[in-house]
Amino acid sequence: MAELSAETFYKVAYERIRTFVVSQTRVYQEIDEIDPVAHHVMGFQGERLVAYARVFVEDDHVTFGRVLTIPEVRGQGLGRRLMGQIEAEIQRDYPGMPIRIEAQIDKRGFYEKFGYQATGQVFNFNGTPHIRMDKAALRMAE
16 A cells, blocks of 8 residues: 555545445455555545545456445445546546456446346345356557
């Protein structure tokens, strides 16, 4: 997490815990061993972190997770903008690698809008139903 200052790391941890642990009433290790190797994608309004995701390589694919927009800004299109930023970074840093995510089942429709396809069965991940979703590799623009 060398790319994150202590202040930025605090903002990320605060919003991730508020979203995935407190709001969703899930007890699990929110800050984990992936954080030091992940690329952290962030959106700010002024000094306030309003959108976040982390991107990392896992086995033979690239993945992203901990995708969030804070409740105070939902419905303003920031989720779509965040996905655009995530995919631009994947295209730049991991061209040609397939993308595989584990999406909360209630977010399936959101990811389908970006070309992700559900594969396999619904499974429980830290107390929340998830489904694997795949997308073909993104290529660098010619």
